[in-house]
Amino acid sequence: MGQTRIALLSNPKSTGNLSQLPRIRAFCAEHPDIFHYEVEQAGQIGEALKTIARVKPCMLVINGGDGTVQAALTELHNGGHFADAPPPVAVLPNGKTNLIALDLGAQGDPITALGRLLEIARSDLASSIVARELIALRCGDSTGKPVIGMFLGGAGLADTMLYCRDRIYPLGLPNGLSHVITALAVLVRQIFGVRASFLPPDTEPVQVSVRRSGQLSGRFSLLAVTTLEKLLLGSGLRGSGRGPLKLVIIEQKPGSLLRGIWAGIAGRLGRSEVRGVHVEESDEISIESDSSNVILDGEMFRASTGKPILLSPASPLSFVRLAV
Structure with a gap:
């Protein structure tokens, strides 16, 4: 088997995936340089990324709504699965709001977007990479592990x-x-x-x-x-x-x-x-x-007296931008 160009992390329970996932599975079956990992809940994303790190993909593509993306970004930031060199991240247009996917130029049919990302991963990936700052959220404690989002x-x-x-x-x-x-x-x-x-x-x-x-x-x-x-x-x-x-x-x-x-x-x-x-x-x-x-990014937190929501920048991460 050749190099894994893309590791695709899917959340089958994301609203958009209810209809699109069979097509995505079929596309992945036809392209052996895509490693497809499906999770049923956010708590499984850490184990998913640990496994994905072993195949050393050129690109990590997230297939889910903004909440799935946020959980993956948090695990990338806190989990250390890729040491100091995580692969650039791309986001398929999916879910309800897709603010993150929209910012990265991913719109329309997710299969079309995945095909374009595969072309990029097989050629000049560097020209499509952009750096994005991230938000680190902590609830009332500036020392704990943050939740990461955009x-x-x-x-x-x-x-x-x-x-x-x-x-x-x-x-x-x-x-x-x-x-x-x-x-x-x-x-x-x-x-x-x-x-x-x-x-x-x-x-x-x-x-x-x-x-x-x-x-x-x-x-x-x-x-x-x-x-x-x-x-x-x-x-x-x-x-x-x-x-x-x-x-x-x-x-x-x-x-x-x-x-x-x-x-x-x-x-x-x-x-x-x-x-x-x-x-x-x-x-x-x-x-x-x-x-x-x-x-x-889809996850709710409560600000209360004496326990404020604290926001600060997290380490920037590389993303893959599709031309619009």
């Missing part, structure tokens, strides 16, 4: 993500329609002040501390921390240049939300002052609240 949503954004996951996705609608319905519900709730049991809940007050920039306290329609180049409200940010963590906060006021949305659409987010919209870059952020959720 996009965190808090305050009203976390409430919206949970509302979509718990109330809209179970309706069985297409992803795009589910996201449109969620967006309309948020606009009705936050811009017109309508309160109803079928709309997203009130947001809890949150205190955000940014190293060297001070604190912000209040109720926020959106709180996002990311290292991704592409964001929900635009293609990129320019902040203070003080660190790799990009922070966006929109105050919970109808005018602020509308101005923030328009600034994102117009490409002005972080490039000019927008009232009620705060954009920062930092190397240390803490989020504290009496009781408020944050979601890092």
Whole structure:
């Protein structure tokens, strides 16, 4: 058997894989330079990467939603399975949100993307590699092992993500329609002040501390921390240049939300002052609240008084970017 070009790590229980996995298995069976490892739950990813490290792949491809990617990145960072030289990581377009895959240019059919990644792995891999900063999340303790990710949503954004996951996705609608319905519900709730049991809940007050920039306290329609180049409200940010963590906060006021949305659409987010919209870059952020959720790439954590969510940069990792 020749060199293993790609190690493919699949989560069969990821929503997108329910229909696509038989095609992916068939594709892998036809290409012996792909080593395919399937896990049933996140707790098996450590053993999977230990096995994958033995075959020494040129590229690690993750086939699952953002939660699967986050679990794999955390294990790559904390597990030491590849010593100091992990293979570059690629992400197939799959799952519900695919923010990480989108940032890396992976869109459309996962089989097509896997075929393109195999071509890259067999040729000039170096020209497609990009470095990405990662977020290290710790809950109230700066010394423990962190959870690693690339996009965190808090305050009203976390409430919206949970509302979509718990109330809209179970309706069985297409992803795009589910996201449109969620967006309309948020606009009705936050811009017109309508309160109803079928709309997203009130947001809890949150205190955000940014190293060297001070604190912000209040109720926020959106709180996002990311290292991704592409964001929900635009293609990129320019902040203070003080660190790799990009922070966006929109105050919970109808005018602020509308101005923030328009600034994102117009490409002005972080490039000019927008009232009620705060954009920062930092190397240390803490989020504290009496009781408020944050979601890092699909996994939920709770910020509470005396036990803040602590965010800092993790060691950068190499990723494989598909041209868009």
